[in-house]
Amino acid sequence: MNRKLTVSTALLLTVPPVLWAGNAIVGRLVRDAVPPMTLNLLRWSIALLVLLPLGRAALKNGSGLLANWRRYALLGLFGIGLYNSLQYLALQSSTPINVTLVASGLPVWMLLVGRLFFKVPVKPRQVGGAVLSIAGVLVVLCRGDLGQLAALRLVSGDLYMILATIAWSFYSWLLMQQRDVPGIRADWAAFLLTQVVYGVLWSGAFSGVEWALKGVDVAWSWPVAAALLYVAIGPAIIAMRCWGAGVQRAGPALGAFFINLTPLFTALLSSAFLGEAPHLYHALAFLLIVGGIAVSARQG
Numbered sequence: 001m002n003r004k005l006t007v008s009t010a011l012l013l014t015v016p017p018v019l020w021a022g023n024a025i026v027g028r029l030v031r032d033a034v035p036p037m038t039l040n041l042l043r044w045s046i047a048l049l050v051l052l053p054l055g056r057a058a059l060k061n062g063s064g065l066l067a068n069w070r071r072y073a074l075l076g077l078f079g080i081g082l083y084n085s086l087q088y089l090a091l092q093s094s095t096p097i098n099v100t101l102v103a104s105g106l107p108v109w110m111l112l113v114g115r116l117f118f119k120v121p122v123k124p125r126q127v128g129g130a131v132l133s134i135a136g137v138l139v140v141l142c143r144g145d146l147g148q149l150a151a152l153r154l155v156s157g158d159l160y161m162i163l164a165t166i167a168w169s170f171y172s173w174l175l176m177q178q179r180d181v182p183g184i185r186a187d188w189a190a191f192l193l194t195q196v197v198y199g200v201l202w203s204g205a206f207s208g209v210e211w212a213l214k215g216v217d218v219a220w221s222w223p224v225a226a227a228l229l230y231v232a233i234g235p236a237i238i239a240m241r242c243w244g245a246g247v248q249r250a251g252p253a254l255g256a257f258f259i260n261l262t263p264l265f266t267a268l269l270s271s272a273f274l275g276e277a278p279h280l281y282h283a284l285a286f287l288l289i290v291g292g293i294a295v296s297a298r299q300g
Contacts, residue, residue, distance in 0.1 A: 006249075009246055009249045012242045012243075012246035012249070013242070013243070014261065015238070015239065015242040016235075016239035016240075016242055016243040016246075016258070017258055017260075017261040017262040018261075018265050019234040019235045019238060019239040020100075020235050021096070021263075021266040021268075022230065022235065022265075022269060023087075023231050023235035024087070024091065024096035024100050024266050025096050025269045025270060025273055025274065026227045026230055026231055027039065027087065027088045027091040027231070028095070028096050028274060029227065029273070030224055030227050031088075031092050032219070033218065033219040033221070033224050034219070034228075035207075035210055035214065035216075035217065035218070036085060036088035036089040036091070036092060036210075037085050037089070037206045037207045037209070037210040038207050038210060038211075038216070038218060039088050039228075039231075040080075040081075040084045040085045040088055040206070041200070041203040041204055041206075041207040042228050042232075043231045043232045043236060044084070044196055044200050044232070045200055045203075045232075046232035046233070047196055047232045047233070047236040047237055048193070048197065048200050050232065050237060051189055051192060051193045051196060051237065052193070054193075055187065055189030055190035055193035055194075057183065057187050057189075058187075058190040058191070058193040058194045059193075062181065063181060063183075063184050063190065063194070064180060064181040064194070065197065068179065068180065068181075068194075069198070071174070071179055071180075072194045072195055072197070072198050073198045073201075074170075075171060075175065075195045075199075076195045076196070076198030076200075076202055077167075077202050078168065078171035078174065079171035079195060079199065080196060080198075080199025080202065080203065081202025081203050081205075081206060082164065082167040082202070083167045083171065084164075084203075085203065085206050086160045086161065086163050086164035086167065087099065087103075087160075087161065087164050089157070090102075090156075090158070090161040090164065091157065092156075093155050093156045093157035094155050094157025095270065095274075095276050096266045096274070096276070097263065097266050097267050097278055097282055098157070098158060098161075099157065099158075100263040100266040101136070101140045101263045101285050101286065101289065102140055102158055102162060103164065103165050103168075103262070104133070104259075104260055104262070104286070104290075105133050105134065105136065105137035105162075105165060106165045106168060106169065106259075107126075107129060107130065107133050107292065107293050108130045108133045108137070108292075109165050109168075109169040110173075111126055111127075112169075113166065113169040113170055113173060114169075114173055117173070118173050120173075128292075128295050129291075129292040129295035130292060131292070132288050132289070132291045132292030132295060133288070133289050133292035133293065134292075135288045135292075136285040136286070136288030136289035136292065137285070137289070139281050139284055139285040139288065140281070140285045144279060144280065144281025144284070180194075188240070188244050189241075192240055246258075260289060260290050260293060263282070263285075263289075264286065267282060
């Protein structure tokens with residue numbers, strides 16, 4: 001789609017990467033105060049309470065919430081239960097910059113998942129873009145020392161984030177399937193609520209396993225409460241709303257570029273709040289990943 005990018009549309013598409021970058025920073029800041037699975041459960045439970053009055057159409061008869069329970073259960077599993085839990089788990093051992101850069105390799109997994117599980121053909125240009133994206137991810141994983149590729153030592157957080165991006169790939173392909181009641185799909189709050197209802201159930205199950213293994217140990221404080229409100233309202237609700245409105249105006253092809261601003265904002269926020277200055281290899285990885293997406297998006 002070649003639509004004119006207005007200032008207001010650019011602002012709509014810039015808000016989500018800023019909020020998603022903040023989500024990675026907050027997840028890192030509270031890693032010692034709230035266990036990762038519990039953090040995800042609390043985040044989406046708050047989001048559920050906020051969405052209930054906004055998306056109440058999802059609770060009415062004929063909404064598909066129960067009739068299409070398999071679809072929404074899968075969307076809730078991959079997009080809310082697995083992706084976010086694995087991201088917070090990744091932040092236990094990896095930095096926000098690395099996590100968001102590894103997540104920027106998403107186009108590679110999108111191609112693989114689409115081809116293997118949804119029978120979507122892969123174009124040569126997409127393969128070229130995937131190669132560049134893989135190179136960017138490898139630069140992050142080897143910490144800029146290409147000599148370590150022969151004996152690559154992965155931080156567990158990097159592996160968790162790779163699994164998270166694979167889960168998000170399944171979520172994204174499932175989203176593209178038009179199997180929803182038209183009125184629900186057109187209502188962003190109701191459509192998100194149908195996923196969050198099941199996502200909270202999955203998050204609760206994962207938290208139950210975490211509690212059984214480690215017990216419930218949340219260091220409650222006002223900063224932790226503020227962090228929970230931020231991740232529940234900002235990255236979960238406001239970002240999704242702005243993203244949906246921005247993509248409707250500009251189209252998904254142009255919108256995809258803005259997703260890759262997340263590592264840049266994460267690097268800036270990490271430097272400001274965590275004292276984790278970005279390295280040269282972060283810039284190289286970012287350029288490779290964005291270059292790969294640009295090549296993949298070209299027509300022909």
